[in-house]
Amino acid sequence: MKDKFYAYIQNLQNQITSKLEEIDGEATFKEDKWTRAEGGGGHSRVIENGAVFEKGGVNISAVHGALPESMQNYFGVKDADFFACGLSLVIHPKNPMVPTVHANWRYFEMYDKAGNIVDQWFGGGQDLTPYYLFEEDATHFHSICKKACDAHNSDFYKTYKKKCDEYFYNAHRNEGRGVGGLFFDYCKATDDMSMQNWFEFVSEVGDSFIDAYAPIVEKRKELEYTSVQRDWQEIRRGRYVEFNLVHDKGTLFGLKTNGRIESILMSLPSHVQWRYNYHPEKDSEEAKLIEVLQNPKEWVK
Template identity: 80%
Template sequence: MTLKDKFYHYIQSLQDNITTALEAVDGKAKFKQDIWERPEGGGGRTRVIENGAVFEKGGVNISAVHGALPESMQNYFGVKDADFFACGLSLVLHPKNPFVPTVHANWRYFEMYDKDGNIVDQWFGGGQDLTPYYLFDEDAAHFHTICKKACDAHHPEFYQKYKERCDSYFWNTHRNEARGVGGLFFDYCKASENMKMNDWYNFVSEVGNSFLDAYIPIVTKRLNTPYNNDHRNWQEIRRGRYVEFNLVHDKGTLFGLKTNGRIESILMSLPPHVQWVYDHAPEKGSEEERLIKVLQHPRDWVNTSNV
């Protein structure tokens, strides 16, 4: 079995495992499945959950697309007349309760070919990150601890390296703040003397398999927390910052739009209810203000002495 087939089979199974677990947590809504095809080659399996008891909106999508690399992406990668294959799983979950954080994850594989069909480049990428609206330090520490455990199984330096890349990548530069409390972000993971492509497959699949352990305990701990309209308003204002990042900075969104990706799947990540309040500032000394201060200065969440 080729590496691309192996990884595609993996994300198919992972999608099943994640959607089954999320439906069990929600207890009300079920994922709606949408099979689609890309005219230029390939397609995907989109699964969306809406108006649930826990999840207001969410998607767990897989895709495998291929064909000629569009000119805009040729310029981006600095190549000419190349073909490509890309597959991955991407998920975003927007819970209803403001005390339950939004979460995002993505695990992907990419190949590029010359005109004779030979692989000229290949790499893995991905990660997972947490975006709370009300900050519970122990939740952030739990999420990061699970991420570190997955990384440590493959290299002692991976967690710190990819944690810092996550803090850097998910940074709203026009707001001078992080999108959330981070997690992991890795890209262009290629074969080297120390890591063969199958080693990268093992690493990426381990991170993918850790997702439910990282997120579900947080959801179950917070889903019954009482909240009011003020909490919801703050959640929707912060969701606006989430939208800003995805539309202004996110490379995955750009790649989908530049390769004639399926727009409904690309914009699945956007929350259903959002606010943009002019010149909004949280009340001094409030939990809302504490969140902003933390987002302006990324923390070491694993070492509790620094939390």
């Protein structure tokens, strides 16, 4: 399974970066291959200062070795080895009318000292973070997510949409990071779902990403914007940074397993602001976004 999933994310990385380069029309992804001293490595692809994308990364990794003590404590195990691979992406467009997007699809195995698999699971998801709320964009993104889920289980979308709203939440701000999408983790074999079934589900979600995001970018990338709207984008990016550094489990895992710091922090935008006690004007387009972030909506039925 680990070989099958790693081959899948290698191919998916190629598909996604090719499509995003086509949309940008100017900048290309630069690949940076790296190795981890304890075992494994990855391929980071980063795009910067393009016509459409200010900064973005589409990274894959496959790492293995002894599970660090901090992670042993987290999982409640001792003397375990692990293998983890995944694709993680974050795209920050230049135009504030185009939303930031994040996605991650991953697979994890844990072994005893004899090399036997003692646990394995899939995780992942994709979520949208707009700066200005176009409800039809949120509906489109969620519709694609629901279609991918419904192909496998009619309860998946409702369940994983709720988990996404709960996970990508800045509790210290009492607001969501964005308008959500899907989030699933610890997807293990059961009587109803084999690991092959989970692979098929996760790969269907991964394959749906371009259909979910690319049409939104194409529709919004040429819209005009003001310096005030650009400031708002950078202020909201500050909330994005806060979530990734305070709450995100993926960032924590990378830091505690001696991952490559440049790849772990590629999710941070190039330009960001923190203004003291800033609040948008009442009834403004900016306030409209905050209302939805504080009160998650059901975008599709």
